[in-house]
Amino acid sequence: MKSRATKGQDRALQQRARRLQRGLEKLYPDAHCALNYETPLQLLVATILSAQCTDVRVNLVTPALFARYPDARAFADADIGELEKAIQSTGFFRNKARNIQACCKILVEKHGGEAPRTMEELFPLPGIGRKTANVILGNAYGVPGITVDTHLSRLSKRMGLTKQSDPVKIERDLMEIIPEKDWTMFSHRMIFHGRQVCFARKPNCEGCLLAKDCPKVGVAGPTGGEELTASPSGGAGRRKLVLRTQPSKKQRPRNV
Numbered sequence: 001m002k003s004r005a006t007k008g009q010d011r012a013l014q015q016r017a018r019r020l021q022r023g024l025e026k027l028y029p030d031a032h033c034a035l036n037y038e039t040p041l042q043l044l045v046a047t048i049l050s051a052q053c054t055d056v057r058v059n060l061v062t063p064a065l066f067a068r069y070p071d072a073r074a075f076a077d078a079d080i081g082e083l084e085k086a087i088q089s090t091g092f093f094r095n096k097a098r099n100i101q102a103c104c105k106i107l108v109e110k111h112g113g114e115a116p117r118t119m120e121e122l123f124p125l126p127g128i129g130r131k132t133a134n135v136i137l138g139n140a141y142g143v144p145g146i147t148v149d150t151h152l153s154r155l156s157k158r159m160g161l162t163k164q165s166d167p168v169k170i171e172r173d174l175m176e177i178i179p180e181k182d183w184t185m186f187s188h189r190m191i192f193h194g195r196q197v198c199f200a201r202k203p204n205c206e207g208c209l210l211a212k213d214c215p216k217v218g219v220a221g222p223t224g225g226e227e228l229t230a231s232p233s234g235g236a237g238r239r240k241l242v243l244r245t246q247p248s249k250k251q252r253p254r255n256v
């Protein structure tokens with residue numbers, strides 16, 4: 001049983017998390033999934049492609065890809081060499097092509113060619129991890145989920161919302177302090193803030209409208225070297241988007 005002091009700390013953390021959440025809502029009212037898709041299956045394929053690759057790059061590849069392979073059956077029956085070629089520029093294309101094909105074969109055999117609607121069914125699919133599953137559930141099916149990517153992980157720690165490094169534990173911590181109905185949008189907004197203000201190397205704390213509620217855990221020295229002043233309208237002042245860089249050849253995409 002928790003002591004009164006611990007309960008008080010939990011309450012204070014929850015209140016601060018809500019203030020941060022409200023701040024994020026004002027900053028990024030229109031935050032959204034950055035991947036382009038029209039169907040849950042397309043989102044599933046796009047999220048597999050987005051491992052170790054920028055969303056911008058994935059969005060360049062998917063229009064032709066989805067025209068060439070319009071459904072799960074088409075991906076399942078694809079010539080693997082052709083599929084690899086179609087997604088080559090997203091990196092690790094052999095691994096991704098294998099995962100997409102294996103995943104789509106299972107979708108055809110067990111799920112009527114559709115992306116499933118539950119974590120239990122999505123998680124075991126090739127190329128799909130908890131993060132990807134939450135992206136699909138939250139954006140394609142409206143099932144709330146916290147998507148722990150590199151931005152959300154970094155920001156949650158700096159904001160003192162978790163001390164964990166393991167994505168599953170971070171997800172669990174955030175689920176306790178953010179209302180369930182807000183999980184998906186909270187994730188998008190944190191990712192927007194990570195891309196536009198709370199940069200990995202030099203967070204722009206001086207220009208950050210969340211600074212009064214952020215303990216800046218692990219942020220050392222003067223900050224503010226990168227170019228953006230966020231505005232409450234959800235846009236940004238001077239902006240320098242920092243996109244995820246291509247990974248080194250040694251890295252391998254895992255289920256995400």
Ligand code: SF4
Nearest residue numbers: 198203205208211214
């Ligand atoms: S105050 Fe600094 S560390 Fe905290 S969210 Fe803003 S940019 Fe990130």
